[in-house]
């Protein structure tokens with residue numbers, strides 16, 4: 001098995017992962033500058049490949065989209081996000097083609113790149129619906145989750161291709177903590193997307209209380225009415241104050257739960273001889289909580305809000321790495337056996353759990 005980072009496809013996967021980080025941040029920037037509807041159509045912008053500029057283009061835009069006057073800056077924010085996302089889509093297509101060509105070769109994942117391709121195609125559709133359904137919060141949140149999923153799967157592909165971290169023999173309890181931590185972080189990211197897409201960031205401006213109360217008036221039924229109808233335009237939000245307060249407070253309580261579980265996970269990692277991973281987890285958690293609190297205290301400054309989105313992505317990537325690092329050797333053996341039984345040519349060497357060092361790093 002190629003046992004290093006020269007494996008074909010690794011560099012492309014790494015580049016795609018870095019690009020995905022940029023695309024996620026650009027997406028947050030687009031939304032936070034209220035540029036999500038900077039181009040009222042998709043995939044073009046007022047029917048053009050760029051934002052209309054010449055007199056003729058502007059006249060064409062006005063005639064065809066009378067309810068959406070051209071705002072060049074917002075249009076460019078949206079289009080730059082689309083160009084970068086489009087490039088990422090092509091790279092992922094390249095990774096899938098590459099995996100198909102090398103299928104059956106040692107250590108070459110196939111299902112993962114194909115899954116990535118499926119996710120990125122779905123992401124393009126959600127990007128389109130974000131515009132055509134006028135920032136419907138359900139779609140905006142799903143689009144955010146899709147972006148984070150793409151990023152996580154790309155990191156996983158890099159880890160698989162690099163072949164750098166063989167499974168370790170670790171207590172099953174640690175794996176359960178890692179899975180719980182990952183599940184809670186995913187839930188908290190979904191809640192964060194719900195906060196931002198419903199414009200509930202400044203529903204509470206004091207902290208730790210909200211409107212001076214520990215348990216302010218909240219309307220959970222409307223705040224989490226997931227089948228709400230598709231309204232005319234969700235820019236700026238449609239919910240009343242109590243519903244937004246419910247969403248905001250749920251994200252705060254979610255942060256508390258995430259913090260407690262990740263502290264426990266860091267403790268377990270340290271006990272299992274993985275102190276660097278524990279330190280990385282704690283650093284990502286502190287950064288994210290600090291940015292979240294700054295969002296509230298400083299009333300959502302643009303750089304902090306974008307950084308909080310990036311911090312959420314970083315925390316998720318750390319959790320994906322932790323789960324990969326503590327995966328069970330038995331799972332790897334099973335996966336290899338399955339590949340071999342399917343006749344895809346997995347080697348005998350793959351069947352042996354490579355390095356089951358009790359406290360390896």
Ligand code: HEM
Nearest residue numbers: 028188189192193195196201255289292293295305309312
């Ligand atoms: C503990 C882990 C946390 C995670 C993983 C997390 C994740 C996220 C994510 C992914 C978003 C959506 C960002 C976007 O759409 O661009 C968000 C929004 C937000 N979060 Fe957090 N968050 C965490 C903690 C906190 C804390 C402790 C607070 C404050 C007490 C907070 C306050 C906010 C606010 C105000 C928003 C809305 C920002 C906006 O409208 O862009 N978060 N969070």
